[in-house]
Amino acid sequence: xxxxxxxxxxxxxxxxxxxxxxxxxxxxxxxxxxxxxxxxxxxxxxxxxxxxxxxxxxxxxxxxxxxxxxxxxxxxxxxxxxxxxxxxxxxxxxxxxxxxxxxxx
Amino acid sequence: xxxxxxxxxxxxxxxxxxxxxxxxxxxxxxxxxxxxxxxxxxxxxxxxxxxxxxxxxxxxxxxxxxxxxxxxxxxxxxxxxxxxxxxxxxxxxxxxxxxxxxxxx
Amino acid sequence: xxxxxxxxxxxxxxxxxxxxxxxxxxxxxxxxxxxxxxxxxxxxxxxxxxxxxxxxxxxxxxxxxxxxxxxxxxxxxxxxxxxxxxxxxxxxxxxxxxxxxxxxx
Amino acid sequence: xxxxxxxxxxxxxxxxxxxxxxxxxxxxxxxxxxxxxxxxxxxxxxxxxxxxxxxxxxxxxxxxxxxxxxxxxxxxxxxxxxxxxxxxxxxxxxxxxxxxxxxxx
Amino acid sequence: xxxxxxxxxxxxxxxxxxxxxxxxxxxxxxxxxxxxxxxxxxxxxxxxxxxxxxxxxxxxxxxxxxxxxxxxxxxxxxxxxxxxxxxxxxxxxxxxxxxxxxxxx
Amino acid sequence: xxxxxxxxxxxxxxxxxxxxxxxxxxxxxxxxxxxxxxxxxxxxxxxxxxxxxxxxxxxxxxxxxxxxxxxxxxxxxxxxxxxxxxxxxxxxxxxxxxxxxxxxx
Amino acid sequence: xxxxxxxxxxxxxxxxxxxxxxxxxxxxxxxxxxxxxxxxxxxxxxxxxxxxxxxxxxxxxxxxxxxxxxxxxxxxxxxxxxxxxxxxxxxxxxxxxxxxxxxxx
Numbered sequence: 001x002x003x004x005x006x007x008x009x010x011x012x013x014x015x016x017x018x019x020x021x022x023x024x025x026x027x028x029x030x031x032x033x034x035x036x037x038x039x040x041x042x043x044x045x046x047x048x049x050x051x052x053x054x055x056x057x058x059x060x061x062x063x064x065x066x067x068x069x070x071x072x073x074x075x076x077x078x079x080x081x082x083x084x085x086x087x088x089x090x091x092x093x094x095x096x097x098x099x100x101x102x103x104x105x
Numbered sequence: 106x107x108x109x110x111x112x113x114x115x116x117x118x119x120x121x122x123x124x125x126x127x128x129x130x131x132x133x134x135x136x137x138x139x140x141x142x143x144x145x146x147x148x149x150x151x152x153x154x155x156x157x158x159x160x161x162x163x164x165x166x167x168x169x170x171x172x173x174x175x176x177x178x179x180x181x182x183x184x185x186x187x188x189x190x191x192x193x194x195x196x197x198x199x200x201x202x203x204x205x206x207x208x209x210x
Numbered sequence: 211x212x213x214x215x216x217x218x219x220x221x222x223x224x225x226x227x228x229x230x231x232x233x234x235x236x237x238x239x240x241x242x243x244x245x246x247x248x249x250x251x252x253x254x255x256x257x258x259x260x261x262x263x264x265x266x267x268x269x270x271x272x273x274x275x276x277x278x279x280x281x282x283x284x285x286x287x288x289x290x291x292x293x294x295x296x297x298x299x300x301x302x303x304x305x306x307x308x309x310x311x312x313x314x315x
Numbered sequence: 316x317x318x319x320x321x322x323x324x325x326x327x328x329x330x331x332x333x334x335x336x337x338x339x340x341x342x343x344x345x346x347x348x349x350x351x352x353x354x355x356x357x358x359x360x361x362x363x364x365x366x367x368x369x370x371x372x373x374x375x376x377x378x379x380x381x382x383x384x385x386x387x388x389x390x391x392x393x394x395x396x397x398x399x400x401x402x403x404x405x406x407x408x409x410x411x412x413x414x415x416x417x418x419x420x
Numbered sequence: 421x422x423x424x425x426x427x428x429x430x431x432x433x434x435x436x437x438x439x440x441x442x443x444x445x446x447x448x449x450x451x452x453x454x455x456x457x458x459x460x461x462x463x464x465x466x467x468x469x470x471x472x473x474x475x476x477x478x479x480x481x482x483x484x485x486x487x488x489x490x491x492x493x494x495x496x497x498x499x500x501x502x503x504x505x506x507x508x509x510x511x512x513x514x515x516x517x518x519x520x521x522x523x524x525x
Numbered sequence: 526x527x528x529x530x531x532x533x534x535x536x537x538x539x540x541x542x543x544x545x546x547x548x549x550x551x552x553x554x555x556x557x558x559x560x561x562x563x564x565x566x567x568x569x570x571x572x573x574x575x576x577x578x579x580x581x582x583x584x585x586x587x588x589x590x591x592x593x594x595x596x597x598x599x600x601x602x603x604x605x606x607x608x609x610x611x612x613x614x615x616x617x618x619x620x621x622x623x624x625x626x627x628x629x630x
Numbered sequence: 631x632x633x634x635x636x637x638x639x640x641x642x643x644x645x646x647x648x649x650x651x652x653x654x655x656x657x658x659x660x661x662x663x664x665x666x667x668x669x670x671x672x673x674x675x676x677x678x679x680x681x682x683x684x685x686x687x688x689x690x691x692x693x694x695x696x697x698x699x700x701x702x703x704x705x706x707x708x709x710x711x712x713x714x715x716x717x718x719x720x721x722x723x724x725x726x727x728x729x730x731x732x733x734x735x
Contacts, residue, residue, distance in 0.1 A: 002148055002149070003148060003150045003179065003207065004130075004150045005150065005177075005209060007209065010207050010208055011179060011205045011206075011207055012205055012206040012207070012208055013205045014171050014172075014203055014206065017204055019205070025634075043632055043633060043634055044632070044633065045633045052205075056168065057688070057690070058162070058163070060162070060168055063686065066644050066645065067644075072635075074641060074722075076711055077711065077712075081181055081182065081204055082182075083179060083204075096645065098644055099643065099647055099711055099713075099722050100642055100647060100649070100722065101641075101642045101644065102633065102640050102641055103640055103642055104635060104637065105640070107253055108253060108254065108255045108284060108312065109233045109253055109255045110255065110314060112314065115312050115313055115314045115315070116284060116310045116311075116312055117311045117312070117313055118309065118310045119277075119310055120276065122309055122310060124310070161273070163267070163268070165267070186287065186309055187287075188254065188284060188309075197309050197310065212358055212359070213358060213359065213360045213417065214338045214340075214358055215387075215417050215419060220417050220418055220420070221389060221415045221416075221417055222415055222416040222417070223414065223415045224381050224382075224413055224414065224415055224416065225381065225411065227414055227415060229415070262415075266378070268373070270378055291391055291392065291414055293359065293389060293414075302389075302414050302415065318463060318465045318494060318522065319443045319463055319465045320465065320492075320522050320524060322524065325522050325523055325524045325525070326494060326520045326521075327520055327521045327523055328520045329486050329487075329519065329520055329521065330486065330516065332519055332520060334520070367520075373477070373478070375477070375483055396496055396497065397497075398464065398494060398519075407494075407519050407520065422568055422569070423568060423569065423570045423599065423627065424548045424550075424570045425570065425597075425629060430627050430628055430629045430630070431599060431626075431627055432625055432627070432628055433624065433625045434591050434623055434624065434625055434626065435591065435621065437624055437625060439625070472625075476588070478583070480582070480588055501601055501624055502602075503569065503599060512599075512624050527673055527674070528673060528674065528675045528704065528732065529673055529675045530675065530702075530732050532734065535732050535734045535735070536730045536731075536732055537730055537731045537732070537733055538729065538730045539696050539697075539728055539729065539730055539731065540696065542729055544730070577730075581693070583687070583688070585687070606706055606707065606729055607707075608674065608704060617704075617729050617730065
């Protein structure tokens with residue numbers, strides 16, 4: 001579903017939720033030929049846009065999340081809540097659902 | 106289902122429940138043309154109307170909720186208990202089901 | 211199912227159970243015209259008739275319930291155990307299933 | 316299923332189990348006319364015959380049950396283990412499944 | 421399934437498991453007439469053959485079982501692991517699944 | 526599924542896992558007549574080949590397993606992870622899934 | 631699904647996740663004859679490529695994983711998240727899902 005807001009920066013995830021934007025598959029080959037959309041491979045790599053303060057432990061304190069804004073992450077192939085902000089699609093995952101960070105050196 | 110009361114202010118959520126009213130999709134385009142109802146995109150953005158005192162921890166104390174009346178929030182696309190008060194529809198979610206706050210600056 | 215007893219006051223809920231009677235939809239319009247039963251809107255508002263002592267915590271103490279006899283409450287649209295006492299129908303919910311109190315001022 | 320024993324007093328429930336006999340619906344109207352069996356309303360009221368020592372808490376102590384032999388109780392419409400002793404049918408519930416006591420004054 | 425062993429005494433249940441042999445329904449009426457096998461009522465009464473040391477609590481200690489070898493017990497009508505030793509059939513239940521003891525005086 | 530290794534001794538179970546080989550049903554009667562494979566009764570008796578260090582308790586310590594290599598054990602008729610090493614088939618169970626030890630004296 | 635990255639070393643598993651590459655079945659017999667792909671037996675043996683810091687205990691500390699990079703491991707036949715990096719396929723398991731280590735001496 002969509003939001004009325006058109007500004008993704010306005011979205012502040014709660015608790016252990018993490019707002020992610022999936023990396024889009026390249027629509028051109030390296031030689032510049034356009035790949036038709038239905039041939040594009042789906043990618044489960046994304047960029048963290050924003051994160052909540054972390055889930056509450058039993059003393060009522062926030063447990064810090066494992067990922068932070070700007071992190072490249074590996075996403076599970078199921079789950080998450082998809083939200084459309086303006087023309088872009090984002091997904092909210094729980095921090096513990098994020099499989100891995102991707103750190104190119 | 107509906108309530109006998111016609112006054113939403115009379116509804117005091119219990120524990121970690123949060124009473125939310127969904128934002129309605131605009132029924133006119135920016136140039137003023139009326140959009141037929143079936144073309145309106147469903148929105149998962151809402152406004153918090155009232156909140157409970159919070160769930161009980163194991164010592165019997167209320168854990169404060171993450172959202173407060175007046176907050177703009179991002180709602181999950183499933184779940185919640187819908188209630189009709191007069192002609193308006195509201196939904197009760199648990200505080201931990203609310204995905205994010207929306208804070209336009 | 212029904213009870214042999216015909217006196218609802220004889221029913222003492224156990225633990226965190228709450229005995230509720232649903233508010234009946236008005237069978238006449240404000241101008242006095244009778245509404246046929248199948249047109250009556252189902253209501254999820256009820257009155258608490260009696261409550262148990264509360265669920266047991268891990269020390270074996272009763273955790274007081276959130277609602278008390280006489281409270282107007284908002285009920286979930288599913289769940290509960292329905293019981294017929296004489297000609298009247300009642301429902302037993304767990305205290306934590308009650309969505310909200312309704313306090314008209 | 317049935318037991319080999321024909322004496323219900325020989326059955327000693329374990330832990331938080333409660334042996335209950337359902338109250339039978341009256342088979343005659345107040346004016347003495349016999350009601351055919353298929354017209355009898357099923358009742359969810361019963362009498363507690365015997366109870367276990369209570370479930371074990373994490374220190375290995377028995378948590379006393381809420382009901383005791385002789386109590387009239389309101390039963391859930393599902394669940395329980397039915398056992399036939401001689402010609403009579405009984406049901407074993409867990410103590411926490413019993414909805415309410417029925418105390419006619 | 422069956423075991424290679426033909427000696428039930430060799431089976432030492434682990435933790436909270438209880439080895440039970442169901443009481444067989446009488447195959448003759450009191451006047452000595454043979455009841456055909458398909459007319460025999462299934463019985464949920466059994467005799468405890470052997471028991472484990474009990475489940476482990478969180479300190480790693482065995483919590484003693486409620487039943488002991490030789491006890492007559494009331495069995496649930498579902499569950500358990502059936503094992504054939506020689507020509508005889510036995511069932512392993514968890515101690516907490518046993519509904520009641522049967523103590524004829 | 527199979528392993529690349531052909532040496533079962535190389536398999537070191539982790540945590541509370543137990544590597545078991547099922548006892549094979551005898552393929553000859555006592556008088557030496559060969560029983561065709563499809564007539565062989567399936568057996569749920571096995572021999573423990575190796576065990577892990579035990580599950581971790583909440584302090585991060587290993588809770589010792591109930592069975593040890595060489596034990597004859599009674600297996601549940603469902604569950605476990607089957608693995609083929611060379612031509613032989615083995616099954617990994619969790620220690621708490623093992624029903625009983627079998628100790629012929 | 632695939633990743634945009636083509637470098638598996640860039641993938642840093644989070645918490646108790648373990649990145650594994652399955653051992654491929656040999657495509658030639660020992661005498662050098664090529665086995666057609668559909669005849670290759672599926673293997674549940676893999677090599678650990680990288681591991682997370684471990685799940686968090688209730689004090690917020692990482693519980694070390696049971697396996698480390700380079701370990702040969704026995705994999706369950708179900709579960710895990712498969713990810714394609716470049717032309718190679720990898721699977722992420724939780725540490726506790728790994729059945730055994732394989733240590734050829």
